[in-house]
Amino acid sequence: MPEETLTESNSGDVAILRDRGRRKERESCEHCAHARECRDGGISFKTAFAAARQVCEHRTVKQFDLLVIGGGVNGTGIARDAAMRGIHTCLVEKKDFAAGSSGANSGMIHGGARYLLFDANVTKLSCLDSGYIQRIAPHLLFRIPFLVPFLPRGKGELFDRAYIYGAECYFEEYDRYQPLKNGKPHTRLSDEELHQIEPGIAQGTLGAVTMDEYGIDPFRLCTLNARSAAAYGAEIRNHTAVTRLEEGWTVELNGNEKVGARIVFNAGGPWAPKIAALAGVELKIRPSKGVHVTLDRRLSNYGVICRAIDGRDVFVMPHEDSSIIGTTDDDFYGDPDELSVSQDEIEYLLQAVERTFPVVRGARILRAWAGVRPTLFEYGPLEDRLSRDHRVTDHGRGFFSIVGGKLASFRAMAEEAVDAVAKALNKGDRCRTHQEPLPGGATPPPAAEELSRAHDVTAFAAARISYRHGAEAEEVLALANENPELLALACPCEGVTFAELKFSLEREFAGGLTDLRRRCRLAMGVCQGARCIGPAAALVGSLAEAEALLDERWKGHRPVLSGDGLAQAELLQATYFGTGALHHEGETPWR
Amino acid sequence: VALSADVLVIGGGMAGAAAALSARQAGASVLLVARGPGATALSSGAADIAAVEDLPLREAARVLARRSGHPYALIDDLDAMVAEALRLLKTLGYAGGGERNLWLLSPLGCAKPAALAQSAIAAGDLRALPRDARPAVVALAGSQAIEARLQAAGLRRFFEKAFVLPLDFYTQRSDALRTLPEMARDIDERRDELAALLRRAGASHFFLPTLGFSPQPIEAGAPVFEMLSAPPSVPGLRLQRALDKALQAAGVEVRTGIAERSAQGGVQIVRGVACEPVEAGAIVLATGRFIGGGIRSDSRLRETVFDLPAFAGERQAMPALATEELFAQRARGRHAGLAAGVRVSEGLRLSDRIFAAGAVVGGYDQSRDEGGIGAAALLGIAAGRSAAQAAKPRARASA
Numbered sequence A: 001m002p003e004e005t006l007t008e009s010n011s012g013d014v015a016i017l018r019d020r021g022r023r024k025e026r027e028s029c030e031h032c033a034h035a036r037e038c039r040d041g042g043i044s045f046k047t048a049f050a051a052a053r054q055v056c057e058h059r060t061v062k063q064f065d066l067l068v069i070g071g072g073v074n075g076t077g078i079a080r081d082a083a084m085r086g087i088h089t090c091l092v093e094k095k096d097f098a099a100g101s102s103g104a105n106s107g108m109i110h111g112g113a114r115y116l117l118f119d120a121n122v123t124k125l126s127c128l129d130s131g132y133i134q135r136i137a138p139h140l141l142f143r144i145p146f147l148v149p150f151l152p153r154g155k156g157e158l159f160d161r162a163y164i165y166g167a168e169c170y171f172e173e174y175d176r177y178q179p180l181k182n183g184k185p186h187t188r189l190s191d192e193e194l195h196q197i198e199p200g201i202a203q204g205t206l207g208a209v210t211m212d213e214y215g216i217d218p219f220r221l222c223t224l225n226a227r228s229a230a231a232y233g234a235e236i237r238n239h240t241a242v243t244r245l246e247e248g249w250t251v252e253l254n255g256n257e258k259v260g261a262r263i264v265f266n267a268g269g270p271w272a273p274k275i276a277a278l279a280g281v282e283l284k285i286r287p288s289k290g291v292h293v294t295l296d297r298r299l300s301n302y303g304v305i306c307r308a309i310d311g312r313d314v315f316v317m318p319h320e321d322s323s324i325i326g327t328t329d330d331d332f333y334g335d336p337d338e339l340s341v342s343q344d345e346i347e348y349l350l351q352a353v354e355r356t357f358p359v360v361r362g363a364r365i366l367r368a369w370a371g372v373r374p375t376l377f378e379y380g381p382l383e384d385r386l387s388r389d390h391r392v393t394d395h396g397r398g399f400f401s402i403v404g405g406k407l408a409s410f411r412a413m414a415e416e417a418v419d420a421v422a423k424a425l426n427k428g429d430r431c432r433t434h435q436e437p438l439p440g441g442a443t444p445p446p447a448a449e450e451l452s453r454a455h456d457v458t459a460f461a462a463a464r465i466s467y468r469h470g471a472e473a474e475e476v477l478a479l480a481n482e483n484p485e486l487l488a489l490a491c492p493c494e495g496v497t498f499a500e501l502k503f504s505l506e507r508e509f510a511g512g513l514t515d516l517r518r519r520c521r522l523a524m525g526v527c528q529g530a531r532c533i534g535p536a537a538a539l540v541g542s543l544a545e546a547e548a549l550l551d552e553r554w555k556g557h558r559p560v561l562s563g564d565g566l567a568q569a570e571l572l573q574a575t576y577f578g579t580g581a582l583h584h585e586g587e588t589p590w591r
Numbered sequence B: 001v002a003l004s005a006d007v008l009v010i011g012g013g014m015a016g017a018a019a020a021l022s023a024r025q026a027g028a029s030v031l032l033v034a035r036g037p038g039a040t041a042l043s044s045g046a047a048d049i050a051a052v053e054d055l056p057l058r059e060a061a062r063v064l065a066r067r068s069g070h071p072y073a074l075i076d077d078l079d080a081m082v083a084e085a086l087r088l089l090k091t092l093g094y095a096g097g098g099e100r101n102l103w104l105l106s107p108l109g110c111a112k113p114a115a116l117a118q119s120a121i122a123a124g125d126l127r128a129l130p131r132d133a134r135p136a137v138v139a140l141a142g143s144q145a146i147e148a149r150l151q152a153a154g155l156r157r158f159f160e161k162a163f164v165l166p167l168d169f170y171t172q173r174s175d176a177l178r179t180l181p182e183m184a185r186d187i188d189e190r191r192d193e194l195a196a197l198l199r200r201a202g203a204s205h206f207f208l209p210t211l212g213f214s215p216q217p218i219e220a221g222a223p224v225f226e227m228l229s230a231p232p233s234v235p236g237l238r239l240q241r242a243l244d245k246a247l248q249a250a251g252v253e254v255r256t257g258i259a260e261r262s263a264q265g266g267v268q269i270v271r272g273v274a275c276e277p278v279e280a281g282a283i284v285l286a287t288g289r290f291i292g293g294g295i296r297s298d299s300r301l302r303e304t305v306f307d308l309p310a311f312a313g314e315r316q317a318m319p320a321l322a323t324e325e326l327f328a329q330r331a332r333g334r335h336a337g338l339a340a341g342v343r344v345s346e347g348l349r350l351s352d353r354i355f356a357a358g359a360v361v362g363g364y365d366q367s368r369d370e371g372g373i374g375a376a377a378l379l380g381i382a383a384g385r386s387a388a389q390a391a392k393p394r395a396r397a398s399a
Helices: A012-018 A020-027 A030-040 A045-060 A073-084 A120-136 A157-175 A191-197 A218-231 A269-278 A343-356 A358-362 A407-425 A448-455 A459-478 A498-507 A513-520 A533-540 A543-560 A564-579 B014-025 B057-066 B078-091 B142-156 B173-177 B180-189 B191-200 B234-249 B373-398
Strands: A062-069 A089-092 A141-149 A208-216 A235-237 A242-246 A250-253 A257-266 A285-295 A303-307 A313-319 A322-326 A365-376 A390-394 A399-404 A489-491 B003-010 B030-034 B094-096 B102-105 B111-114 B116-118 B135-139 B163-166 B205-208 B224-226 B253-256 B258-261 B267-271 B274-285 B295-297 B301-303 B354-356
Touching (some): A120 A208, A120 A407, A157 A208, A322 A343, A399 A407, A459 A498, A489 A533, A533 B142, B003 B014, B003 B267, B014 B078, B014 B234, B014 B373, B078 B094, B102 B142, B142 B163, B180 B234, B253 B267, B354 B373
Parallel strands (some): A257 A399, B274 B354
Antiparallel strands (some): A285 A322, A285 A365
């Protein structure tokens, strides 16, 4: 915090400086001596010290037991677990929570039925942990029953019957894990029953099998983990990059600040090899890119599993107010900071879904997005056959890494990671992350109707707030008690009130509009920001923030521009440039 | 029974209405078919023709005419047509049109250059206000009250003493949910009350998000201006109403329906199950771009009524990989893909009897000062005139 000056609000720092132990240090520091001279010369100590503080940083390096690098679901999960066990923890993330792979997946807390054949332990762990996640964040999970329709394979009736029989056996095996996550056992549907509940599915199926899974808002999951960690005393630093790692460990942050840690935990996901290299350690993963497409509406009532042209499973599923199609799985050799999506990848997904669910072509594509899976390294297998298992590695000298794994089992992975840390530190209680609820998860969320009546917000907004914030929904809306304008909707598509934005700015480490997008689904709805980016920029008072979010949305919209999407793009451009004149910002008409 | 007119105009926005009015003025009988409100009804209240740095309006238009693909290049006497467009817009409630562009306060607090604007907006030309002005951005309720902060902050770059003025016009908690069109309706009903509240506040000028649908002035003891509006926009609705009225007064026959090519190669108007063929001497296509639905890109770019090829830059289809050529990496970049449209020849001609006007014509981007409502009016007038001329042989034959 180089620009920070000493004000009344952090005069606590001055109190610390008066502390005896520090005084000694100060006396031996020429800058502090200079500060003292200034004070004697009549300049206030506060002012003088503020000037000298920056240079004195090396004297006041903060010490932690554990420094976690990476604000994804692993990093925030580890930070929470460690903080709860009394380990003095600092979490650093170069961008924002869930800004990488944790926010670019399907958003599912699923059991991984797909892995049953070759990775049964992954399935079991995922199911078990899904049950725990339901317990600690009940408001954040939503049930998505899946349909697995069978299309004739063109190899004769006998083959089809054998295939369906095989599939049923498979799901019977999966049923054994369902109770772990409160899932219902599979059922078999006839073609007629299938079309009764999901009329959009192609005609002439051989029926379907159902399967119970859960969805989650992965951005909120990571944010809540970070908030919980902070509540247990961890220091949370998003938008803070690690620029150097020196053994011992002194960690340079943003190139201008240092902290010390006994253990450094690398939870960088696809960036993990880069972080390991900073520590002089070689870490190999087999990164693989996954592309998703978001549609403008809930196209189906259920998740539908479809087969891609290469035989892979691709699904379309309702997620919050939209539908998601995913995903591709291709080896990735580029820079995870520079992901892009091509129309080929989008066409692959649409083609896959179209055969089973033809109406998909009628929907407007809102955007495409990509993430990189930090899969365990293995040479040989096709991407789809790679193990989804995870690995915690002790590289020695107090440097640990975690790679691989699934969103659905993040908590168990964090537990395993912190067990290793606790052992190395010889410190820490037992893991409690499976028992203690995340913020907002302690009691059932308030009913939307009541919330709507009590706070004069629309029922839709009330329902969305109560989903996103659970038991904290009241607290969020209470921010508008003094300022009723905060009850207004910043984003009508996703029911985001200004109160919710303010709550995230004040309590959830949100630094700007792109952070608010992750926490509150700002600009994630059907208009992709045409309505909300201006009003939200007004709340934070920054047009630069407006432009950052416009650019972020444009990045996902650009590869899918066709059909009605172009009208949306034209309207958005007309709003912010044609009418808003954002490209004339800073120009004055007199020169 | 076939409908018949000298000139058929397809599209009821600014370009279509301007074409219909000018063809009517040239003595042609005109039938206008409109599917419904399009981009014109969402417009901001400004009418931009051309803005290049701070060049005088006519010079800026000439600069655009030299840019590759801009339809101004195809206009015979550009200066005269600019004058015609200004004249038409002034009859529709727009003011300004001096030598230089107006600089108007945008909803983001930036200054937008435009040739004209609806009169209460044009009056707030930032350049016309004294530098020591103490203007207030009035905060009424909800989201608008929050946006007022951004607008006042923008205004402070021009006038140091600009400030946000909260007003007790709305007092209920639930008023926070009011949208701008709703506020406009409330102001129409409570105009005197608003004026009284403003008179009590001290400011040299008042900027309001809307002054209501009715254009009556507000007596506040100091000048009251309206700001430009993002969609859903009250000025846009006002313009659409003014156009509908002008068309009626000029004796243009207006139909609601979808124009499409008939099996015989002519044009028919479809509404529900009803289908009426149209006999016309000439046609003006003014169907807009993507918002209006005049241009569509599926596997290739096409015009939607006659299925004519459309172009984005030099391309006839959006390629499989988003290219820098059509869509810049950043939102604020230039996007040739969003300036897609049909290609016309001299006089905005598509074929012997078909002309095009407004955003359906490619080559200019409304969001980058290359002409908005003002350009639509200008191109509409030119196309309407050409169409009336092309239809003349038919008129003579029938006489």
